[in-house]
Amino acid sequence: MGDYLVFALAGMGTGAVYASLGLGVVLGYKGSGIINFAQGAMAMYVAFAFDQLRRTGELILPVIGLPTRIGLGGPAPFPVAFFLALLLAALLGLMVYFFVFRPLRYAPTLAKVVASIGFMIALQAMVVLRFGTANRSFAPVLAAEPIEMLGVQVPRDRLTLGLLTVLMAVALWAFFRFTRFGTATRAAAENEKGAVLLGFSPDVLAAVNWMLATVIAGLAGMLLGGITALDPVTYTLAIVPALGAALVGRFNSFGATAAAGLLIGMGQSVITRLQLDVDWLPTGLRDGLPFLVIIVALVVAGRSLPMRGELSQERLPFANRPKDIPLYAVAGLGVAVVALYITEGGLRLALITSMIGAILCLSLVVLTGFLGQISLAQMTFAGAAGFALSAFSMQMGLPLVVAAPLSAVVAGVLGLLVGIPALRVRGVNLAVVTLGAAVAVEAFIFRNPDYTGGFEGARIPSPTFAGFNLGIGGQGGGDFPRVAFGLFVLTILTLAALAVVNLRKSATGRRMLAVRANERAAAAARINVTWIKLLTFGLASFIAGLGGALLAFRQGQISFESFGVFVSLSLLAAAVLGGISSVSGAIVGGGIVSGGIAFVALDRWLGVGQYQLLISGLALIFTAILSPQGISGAVRDGLDPAAENPNPRKRLAGLGSGERILS
Amino acid sequence: MSTTAGVSPDPSRAADHEALLAVRDLTVSYGGLTAVKRVSLDIAPGSVVGMIGPNGAGKTTFIDALMGYTPAQGRIEFLGQRIDQLSVHRRAMLGLTRTFQSLELFEDLTVRENLQVSAEDPKWWTIFLDVIIPNRDVRAPRVDELLDAVGLKNYEDMLPAHLSHGDRQAVSIARAMVSDARLLLLDEPGAGLDRNEKEGLSQLLREVAADGTTIFLIDHDMDLVMPTCDHIFVLEFGELIASGPPDRIRSDPRVIEAYLGTSGDNTEVAAAERAAGEPGGEDR
Structure with missing residues (x-):
């Protein structure tokens, strides 16, 4: 039993980080009504900057255009590095609020989520560019020698971190309970006009809360860095357990959020120990735990985010009724076929990748553009189809004409399952659920070598149809990728696009x-809302499954890395950039998916390949702020300026019902 | 459609008829507050029935409870079938629909599509056909007819956000009517309409009722309610305090007192008196 106690107490280290990130998320939401998915990435940046200061005395700046690093002439002593890093954190919070989220105050929830994710992608990419992808272990900050507690030896630093978290939660609670600033923030969370009446500008409130949130996150990042080595992805994805903790605290209670964060960390640590004793426990349980917390908090306990009374609300981009379809279809097909024949090698591969990307974007057009629901797990559905395809064809020996559609059906069924929470929650809550689901499916299924072949990956046979080889490669090398595979993908894309x-x-x-x-x-118009939502989730996931199966054919061998959370996020980025509410938008989106034609071209001619994630993250933020209809919508408006814009950006308060739909 | 006002069944005989909607002891409570208290009433088929009452009397809550938007105790029978345990869309499928005080139009659909959605009643498997042959709009003539009837034919491809308030109200009413429901519950359909539009609305409602659709209408505006309705219910603090044909309601002392007693809502009193002074209304 003592062993378990040691593991539980040791888990307070990670738990403290989840708790602090959760506290930051709650602060940001209270102050501005925005869920900051980049909270983990911000903590990471501050921690890495702090570490760099102590190592070399260089201050690494996050802004493109400014000098990358400012040298202090030698390693900085701890207090200097510490305060500089916290100052940097506060500045980062302030800048992000004013340049990214303030312009989106009245935007639909989708735009806020998208901008938040764009920022997360960009910041993570920036950190990788500036600091590299390697694990970092810091010089310890807290004293680590073990102390005797409850009859076991526990590292002192974990206890210190746990204690600090509790102190932080108490301080925040007192600050919000007893100061005028706190009262005004609470008033603003209910009704922004209320804060104005108390003599505070909502802008100032939001900015200060964002600064506080970043400082707390940075603090946690720095302290954790001294305990365990961390890589950028781990840091960034710590947002998932933090969101779980914040949900338990209803995005309101600092105490409950901190307690839940600590408990999730301790629980994960105990699970690690438990798996030594209980061998039937699923291997992904540790990483899946935050998702279970999210599901229980949101769906079972009904703890959705509190609504905010906002001044006004804009709507999602208008979904145009498609016109002149035969013309566009024939022209598009002609261009695509010619392009497949005249390109070769890497460029043709990029073209094919873009076509598959367009199919994946179509699934988001159906789900988000038509139904207005947000999914951060679309590649998870694609992955389910890919692995199912491998199992159906390699292990069960089903012919591909059966195995491929069936694997898309598997994706559709998984979509239905993930859609069930969507009956209870919507908007940003649903984004949180799907993000958690993506992490959980990856942990439970995709990373489980029994199902997916582990690091070796799952193999997919080359597709053939009626004796024709539709595969991407020939038997003895030669032409790669083959035009036949491109035409096969193009056929599926055309059918899917016409269906949408x-x-x-x-x-x-x-x-x-x-x-x-x-x-x-x-509902008053005889529409069974439940059924329509489930149907749409199933259909969108089926389309994503088609894309996943084609991706599997393209690669011949797939591993969990192709279907991870960040791939889903970057797909959402491409779909929103292209235009989330139209088929033409999905086609444009396909062009800009990672590995697609636009990035390959950019890399070839401008050599900016390594900046791809950074560019898409930044582009996503700009799209959310400037052109919610995406590139395809902007082009449509540009081509036909006389046409009345059906979606005026600002609408009067009171008339719209967008707030209820997507909050 | 006939152009003259339809003749509706004599409301005094309503109780003899098989009621289209029968409500018994309907009660809606929010926490400690009882918004609707043991209301019982019958609505005869083919009639235009009004419900009036001061602000906060529970009129909209009553409609919410009839449609199933808010949990309620009591018994609701529609076409002889109990519906009080059914979900909103199930009740709608039986032929009950409503409009909203805040209109609640489908802002992401054009005016025509707003009506189409309401007119269509596709089956669950329709989607498989829809992705292959999308344009199978068998209800188009009915949609065209109603767009004409409310004067929105020229605006059919616009988004609701670009219409005037009066036209938005017209979309809301047309959307409810196009579903061919047996009973329409209209929540303040006269709000924001000018005098001419109200007269047009009154006439439209009489015509629709003459065609066999029953109408239940709540409104503040006596100029609309008095001449349009065959029978009027009066709600105060969630309780039914009077019921009868318009003439009787006008002179009912409890009704006058209820209206005078509510923080001096003079416009409504004045409207009631004006309507009382013009027997039969002014739009016929």
Whole structure:
């Protein structure tokens, strides 16, 4: 038993980080109504900057255009590094609020989530560029010699961290309870006008809260760095347990958030020990635990985010009724076929990747553009289809004409399962659930070598149809990638695109948009909202599954890395950039997916390949702020300036119901 | 559609008819507050029935409870079938629909599509056909007819956000009517309409009722309610305090007192008196 106690207490280290990130998320939400998915990435940046200061005395700046590093002429002593890093954290929080989130105050939830994710992608990419991907272990900050407690030896630093977290939660609680600033923030969370009446500008409130949040996150990052080596991905994804903790605290209670964060960390540590004794425990349980917490808090205990009374609300981009489809279809097909024949090698591969990317983006057009629901797990569905395809064809020996569609059905069924929480929660809550689901499915299934072949990956046979080789490679090398595979992908893309166009024009598509617009009124119009939501989740995941199966054919061998959370996020980035509410947007989105034609071209001609993630993150933020309809919408407006813009950006308060739909 | 006002069943005989909607002891409580208290009423088929009452009397809550938007105790029968345990869309499928005081239009759909969504009643498997042959709009003639009836034919491809308030109200009413529901619950359909538009609305409602659709209407505006309705219920503090044909309601001392007693809502009193002074209304 003593062993378990040691593990539980040792887990307070990670728990403290989850708790502090959770506290930061709560602060940011209270102050501005925005969920900062980049909280973990911000903590990472501050921690790495702190470490660099102590090692070499260089201050690494996060802003492109400014000098990358400012030398202090030798390693900085701890207090100097510590305070410089905290100052940097405060500045980062302030800048992010004013340049990214303040312009989005009245934007629809989707734009806020997208910007938040764009920032997370950009910051993570920036850290990788500036600090590298390697694990970092810092010089310890806290004294680590073990002390005797409850009859066991526990490292002192873990206890210190746990204690600090509790102190932080108490301090925040007191600050919000007893100061005028705290009262005004609480008032603003209810109703922004209320804060104005108390004599505080909502901007000042939000900015100060963001600075506080970043400082707390940075503090946790620095302290944790002294305990365990960390890499950028681990840091960034610590946002998932932090969101779980914040949900338990209802994005309101500092005490409950801190306690939940600590408990999740301790629970994970205990699970690690437990797996030595209980061998039937699933291997992914440790990483899946935060998702279980999210599901229980959100769906079972009904702890959704508190609503904010905001001054006004903009709507999601308008989903245009497609026109002149035969013309565009024939022209598009012609261009694509010619392009497949005249390109070769890497460029042709990029073209094929873009076509598959377009299919994946179509799934987001259906789910987000038509139904208005946000999914951060689309590549998870694609991955489910890819691994299912491998199992169906390699292990069960099913022919590919059966195995491929069946694997997309598997993705559709997984989509239905993930869609069930969507019946209870929507908007940003759903984004949180799907993010958690993506991490959990990766942990439980994709990383489980029994299901997916481990690091070796799962093999996929080359597709053939009626004797024709549709595979990407020939038997004895030669032409790669083959045009036949490109035409095969193009055929599936065309069918999927036409199906989505038809959907938009049909009764079912109208029902999806009616549900997106107003669930109350939809029910009065005989629409079974539950059914439409499940149907759409299933359909969108089926389309993602088609993309996943094609991706599997393209690679011949797949591993969990192709379907990770960051791939899902970067897919969402491409879909939103291209245009989330139209088929043409999905086609443009396909062009800019990672490995797609736009980035390969950029890399070839401008040599900016390593900046790809950074560029897409920044582009995502700009899209969210400047052009919610994406590139395809901006082009449509540009080509036809006389046409009335059906989606005026600002709408009067009170008339719209967008707030209810997507908050 | 006929152009003259339809003749509705004599409301005094309503109780003899098989009621289209029968409500018994309907009660809605929010925490300690009882918004609707043991309301019982019958609505006869083919009639235009009004419900009036001061602000906060529970009129909208009553409609919310009839449609299933808010949990309620009591018994609701529609077409002889108990519906009080059904979900909103199930009740709608039986032929009950409503409009909203805040309109709640589908802002992401064009005016025409707003009506189409309401007119269509696709089956669950329709999606498989929809992705292949999308344009199978069998209800289009009915949609066209209603767009004409409310004067929105020229705006059919616009988004609701670009319409005037009166036109938005018209979309809301047309959207409810196009579903061919047996009973329409209209929540303040006259709000924001000018005098001419109200007269047009009153006439439209009479025509719709003459065609066999029953209408239940709540509104503040006596100019609309008095001449349009065959029968009026009066709600105060969640309780039914009077019921009868418009003439009787006008002179009912409890009704006058209820209206005078509410923090001097003079416009409504004045409207009630004006309507009382013009027997039969002014729009016929």
